[in-house]
Amino acid sequence: MTATIQTLEPIERPPTTMGSRLEGELMEVSMGPQHPSTHGVFRMNVALEGEIVRKLKPVFGYLHRNHEKIGETVSYLGSMPYTDRLDYFCSMTNNWAYALSVEKLAEIEVPERAQYLRVILAELTRLQNHASLLGFLLSDMGAWGTPLMYAFREREKILDLFESLSGSRMMCDYMRFGGCRVDAGPDWMERAKKIVDLFPRFIDEMENLVVGNEIVIARTQNVGKLSAELAINAGITGPMLRACGVNYDVRKVDGYGFYPRFKFRIPLGEHGDTYDRLMMRALEMRESVGILKQALEQVPAGPIMNPKMKIRAFRPPVGEAYGRIEAPKGELGFYLISDGGTNPYRYRVRPPSFINLTVLEDLCLGHTVADVMVILGSVDIVMGEVDR
Amino acid sequence: METLDQIKARAEAAVPGAKIDIVPNPGPAQQLSLLIDNEHALAVARFLRVDPALRLDFCSNVTGVDWLDRTVKKTVKVKKILDGEEKEVDEMTEEKIPGYLEAVYHLYSMTHKQGPVIIRMRTTDRAAGSRLPSLTSIWRSAEFQEREIFDLYGIRFEGHPDLRRILMWDEFVDHPMRKDYREPDDYEYEPTPHDDVLERAKQHYASRPQLDGAEKITDAVKG
Numbered sequence: 166m167t168a169t170i171q172t173l174e175p176i177e178r179p180p181t182t183m184g185s186r187l188e189g190e191l192m193e194v195s196m197g198p199q200h201p202s203t204h205g206v207f208r209m210n211v212a213l214e215g216e217i218v219r220k221l222k223p224v225f226g227y228l229h230r231n232h233e234k235i236g237e238t239v240s241y242l243g244s245m246p247y248t249d250r251l252d253y254f255c256s257m258t259n260n261w262a263y264a265l266s267v268e269k270l271a272e273i274e275v276p277e278r279a280q281y282l283r284v285i286l287a288e289l290t291r292l293q294n295h296a297s298l299l300g301f302l303l304s305d306m307g308a309w310g311t312p313l314m315y316a317f318r319e320r321e322k323i324l325d326l327f328e329s330l331s332g333s334r335m336m337c338d339y340m341r342f343g344g345c346r347v348d349a350g351p352d353w354m355e356r357a358k359k360i361v362d363l364f365p366r367f368i369d370e371m372e373n374l375v376v377g378n379e380i381v382i383a384r385t386q387n388v389g390k391l392s393a394e395l396a397i398n399a400g401i402t403g404p405m406l407r408a409c410g411v412n413y414d415v416r417k418v419d420g421y422g423f424y425p426r427f428k429f430r431i432p433l434g435e436h437g438d439t440y441d442r443l444m445m446r447a448l449e450m451r452e453s454v455g456i457l458k459q460a461l462e463q464v465p466a467g468p469i470m471n472p473k474m475k476i477r478a479f480r481p482p483v484g485e486a487y488g489r490i491e492a493p494k495g496e497l498g499f500y501l502i503s504d505g506g507t508n509p510y511r512y513r514v515r516p517p518s519f520i521n522l523t524v525l526e527d528l529c530l531g532h533t534v535a536d537v538m539v540i541l542g543s544v545d546i547v548m549g550e551v552d553r
Numbered sequence: 554m555e556t557l558d559q560i561k562a563r564a565e566a567a568v569p570g571a572k573i574d575i576v577p578n579p580g581p582a583q584q585l586s587l588l589i590d591n592e593h594a595l596a597v598a599r600f601l602r603v604d605p606a607l608r609l610d611f612c613s614n615v616t617g618v619d620w621l622d623r624t625v626k627k628t629v630k631v632k633k634i635l636d637g638e639e640k641e642v643d644e645m646t647e648e649k650i651p652g653y654l655e656a657v658y659h660l661y662s663m664t665h666k667q668g669p670v671i672i673r674m675r676t677t678d679r680a681a682g683s684r685l686p687s688l689t690s691i692w693r694s695a696e697f698q699e700r701e702i703f704d705l706y707g708i709r710f711e712g713h714p715d716l717r718r719i720l721m722w723d724e725f726v727d728h729p730m731r732k733d734y735r736e737p738d739d740y741e742y743e744p745t746p747h748d749d750v751l752e753r754a755k756q757h758y759a760s761r762p763q764l765d766g767a768e769k770i771t772d773a774v775k776g
Contacts, residue, residue, distance in 0.1 A: 484580015
C-alpha cells in the first residue's frame with residue numbers, strides 16, 4: 166500500500182465560548198495524579214467554567230527522585246543506569262545523551278561502528294516511542310486500547326531486539342563513554358533489517374486509523390494551537406516545535422553522531438494544533454525508517470569501544486560541558502561540571518517533557534475538559550523525565 | 554558565530570553600565586560563558602535575544618549550581634630580597650573564594666541555528682533567600698526551570714510570575730540540591746525501626762505514659 170497522505174479539509178469546530186449558566190463561577194477540579202490518561206502521576210488543577218477551562222496549573226513532582234543529587238554522589242559511569250530511568254520509554258537515547266555529554270567533557274573519541282550502532286538504536290527508539298504515542302493518544306480519545314495494542318505489538322519487536330542486544334527490554338544501560346557496551350552480531354543485524362523492512366506496513370496501518378478517522382480529526386484539528394513564536398520563546402523542542410512549522414532538529418543543527426551521513430527530511434507542520442503534532446510522529450516514523458535502512462546497510466565492522474578509554478576511576482578534566490541530542494520527546498541535554506574527581510560536581514538533565522509543559526496552560530485555555538486530555542496526550546510527557 | 558569577546562564588547566556597548574566577564578572553562582569542551590552582573594542582567598538578556606546578529610531566542614537550559622567556599626592555590630610573582638638582591642620569586646598563595654549560588658543559562662538561536670552562548674548570574678553569598686533577577690520575561694522557557702532552581706537551591710528570582718515550589722511539596726522546608734543539605738531525621742515513617750534507627754526514632758516518639766497506672770507497679774516491684 167502506498168502511503169499518500171490525503172489533504173483533508175479541516176472540520177469547522179463550533180465556537181467554544183458557551184454562555185455559562187453558572188454566571189462566571191469557576192469550579193476548581195484537580196485532574197488528579199491517579200488518572201488513566203495523565204501519562205503517569207501528573208496532576209492538573211483546572212478552574213472550569215462549565216466545561217471550558219479558564220485556568221490550568223500543572224502540578225508534578227510525584228516521581229521526583231532527585232536524580233541530579235544522585236548524579237553528584239555516584240561516579241560518572243554509575244549514573245548511566247540512572248539515565249535509563251529518566252524517560253523510561255527511550256532508554257537508549259537517554260544513554261546516548263549522557264555519553265555524548267561526558268565525551269564532550271573529556272574529549273573522548275567514539276569508533277565508527279559504535280556511532281552507527283548508536284544511530285540505529287536511537288532511531289529504533291524513536292520508532293517505538295512515536296508508535297506508543299499514537300497508541301496512547303488514541304486511547305486517551307476513547308479508543309480503549311486497541312490502537313495502543315497495535316503499537317505495542319510493533320514496540321515489542323523492537324524491545325526484543327534491545328533485549329537480545331543489551332540484556333534488558335527497557336533499561337538498557339547500553340552506551341558507554343567512548344562506545345557501546347556489547348557488539349551486535351550479524352544475526353541481530355538481520356533481525357533488525359527484517360523489522361525495519363516490515364515497519365512501513367504498520368505505519369500505513371496506523372495512518373489509515375488516524376488520518377482519515379473522523380473522530381480523530383474532529384477532536385484534534387484546531388485544538389491546542391501553538392504559535393511558532395510562543396513555542397520558540399517557551400523552549401519547546403521536538404515534534405511539538407516542528408508541528409508549529411519551525412525547522413529545528415538537533416540532528417540537523419548540531420550534526421552529532423554520524424547523522425550528517427544519512428539523508429533524511431524534517432517534517433514540518435502548518436497549524437501547530439494537536440492534529441499536526443500527531444502527524445509529526447507518523448511522518449517522523451517514516452523518516453526514521455529511512456535512516457535505519459541506510460544505517461543498517463552502511464554499518465562497518467570494527468571495534469565498538471575506544472581502546473584508550475579508562476573505564477575504572479574515570480576522572481574527566483576540570484571544566485564543564487553541555488551535550489544535547491534529539492530525543493524522541495525533544496531536546497535532551499546533559500550539563501556536567503567536573504571538578505577533576507570521580508563524581509560530577511554538578512549533573513543536570515535538561516528534560517524536554519518538563520519544558521514542553523510550560524505552554525500547557527496556554528494551549529488548553531478556552532477548550533473543553535475533553536480537549537485537555539487530547540492536548541496533554543499530544544505533548545508527550547513521561548513523568549520520569551518531568552520529575553527526574 | 555561571533556566570539557565571546559565580540560559579544561561581550563557589543564553587549565557592554567548596548568547596555569551602558571553592564572559589567573560582563575568571560576568565565577574560563579578549562580576543559581576540552583571549550584564552552585566559555587559570560588558572567589553578567591545582576592543589575593543589568595535583564596537588559597543584557599534582552600539585547601542577546603533581540604540583536605539581529607545573535608537572535609538568541611531559544612533558552613535551552615537553566616541550571617542552578619551551588620559553589621561552596623573554596624581555597625584556590627595560586628602562584629604569584631613576589632619581589633623578595635634574597636642574598637642582598639631584589640629578585641622576583643614564585644610564591645604559592647592561597648586565595649579563599651567565598652561560596653555563592655549561580656544560575657547558568659544555555660542560549661541558542663533557532664533563527665540563525667547557532668549557539669550555545671552561556672550566561673551566568675551569581676548571588677553574593679549562599680545565604681537563604683539570595684536573589685537573582687528572573688529572565689522569564691525574556692525567555693518563557695525559564696519559567697519552570699527557575700521555579701525548579703528556587704525549589705531545589707533556594708534562589709529567589711525577582712520578577713518571576715509564579716515563584717513557588719515545583720518538584721517538592723509546598724510545605725517542604727529545605728532546599729535539597731544544596732551541597733550542605735541534610736536529609737530530614739523523620740524516622741517516624743520507618744515502619745519497623747531497629748538498632749541505630751530505633752535510637753534516633755525514639756527522640757521523635759512522644760512520651761506515652763501508660764494510662765492504667767502500670768508504671769507504678771513496675772516501680773513498686775523494682776523499688
